[in-house]
Amino acid sequence: MAKVAIDAGHGGSDPGAVFEGRQEKDDNLRLALAVGEILEQNGVDVFYTRTDDVYQTPFQKATAANNADADFLVSLHRNSSPMPNQYTGVETLVYDKSGDKLEMAENINGQLEQLGFRNIGVKERPGLVVLRRSKMPAVLVEAGFINSEEDNRLFDEEFDGIAKGIAQGILDTLNSNGAAQMPNIPGQTVYYRVQTGAYRNLENAIRQRDQLESEGYPVFIIEKDGYYLVQVGAFRNLGNATRMEGILRGNGYQTYITT
Ligand SMILES: [Zn+2]
Known part of the structure; x- marks a missing residue:
């Protein structure tokens, strides 16, 4: 972090x-x-x-x-x-x-x-x-x-x-500079991310990412099993991820925390 x-x-x-x-x-x-x-x-x-x-x-x-x-x-x-x-x-x-x-x-x-x-x-x-x-x-x-x-x-x-x-x-x-978002750090450190969406269609994922980005969130898209996952983070501390989840939910996003 x-x-x-x-x-x-x-x-x-x-x-x-x-x-x-x-x-x-x-x-x-x-x-x-x-x-x-x-x-x-x-x-x-x-x-x-x-x-x-x-x-x-x-x-x-x-x-x-x-x-x-x-x-x-x-x-x-x-x-x-x-x-x-x-x-x-x-x-x-x-x-x-x-x-x-x-x-x-x-x-x-x-x-x-x-x-x-x-x-x-x-x-x-x-x-x-x-x-x-x-x-x-x-x-x-x-x-x-x-x-x-x-x-x-x-x-x-x-x-x-x-x-x-x-x-x-x-x-x-x-x-x-890669300092804030580190989704694929090898080793034992676990990073928590707040997922706000999973889309088959890349354009839909990009639309949500752009929306989140315009609201100031550190957001990125990950491709996994044919889905485009929109995620905010990453957080080394689960408490910070939970806090972010609360903010996102307060702004109408459906979320869950992933690692
Ligand atoms: Zn001054």
């Missing part, structure tokens, strides 16, 4: 950017908890650098992620410009434009662009401590400008979509 460290930028005596009483550290924490929850629902092992309003230096944040042995670090921030309402948009910062972190940064930006944010792009910031001192691929997401009324309106109105989009960008990266 992939492990992702989620960092709510700033905290405690460091509010980050502030605009008309709105403090970046609060937006960051709310978003971090929402993104983390979606990742956990999708079978990701989530480590939070903070879950409440405490001060940490960027070095402490990077060190915490290193000590947690996370596979990725995602640091969540809001941007700020010198003058109010000067700029709008999302950008994601990386140590350098290479590898999995570039892919994850582009995936996240793409998801947020679909919600109506201007996509400023991926930028290299090798001087940022949280990116430089973390041992794993790390991205720093600037989720719109906190001193832009337009971006704040989007941030508040589309908050759930933003959390889902960032989580989806992370999950897509994990999936393309």
Whole structure:
């Protein structure tokens, strides 16, 4: 199972950017908890650098992620410009434009662009401590400008979509690297998957997979005995699979857990 460290930028005596009483550290924490929850629902092992309003230096944040042995670090921030309402948009910062972190940064930006944010792009910031001192691929997401009324309106109105989009960008990266879905791991480790359908017709399986994918689930199709099986997962922990099953059933899917 992939492990992702989620960092709510700033905290405690460091509010980050502030605009008309709105403090970046609060937006960051709310978003971090929402993104983390979606990742956990999708079978990701989530480590939070903070879950409440405490001060940490960027070095402490990077060190915490290193000590947690996370596979990725995602640091969540809001941007700020010198003058109010000067700029709008999302950008994601990386140590350098290479590898999995570039892919994850582009995936996240793409998801947020679909919600109506201007996509400023991926930028290299090798001087940022949280990116430089973390041992794993790390991205720093600037989720719109906190001193832009337009971006704040989007941030508040589309908050759930933003959390889902960032989580989806992370999950897509994990999936393309084989870290999140491991249906055929040899050896003794058992993986649990939640099956939502078994179809003779591939098109029907693809339709359900696309539907699940659009809802943010890590889903894939397996061919077995002439059937196309649509499955969500995989989970190493049965409890996580059961939790996912509950969510899927709540959304109207008929499910059962398989290994
Ligand atoms: Zn910040």
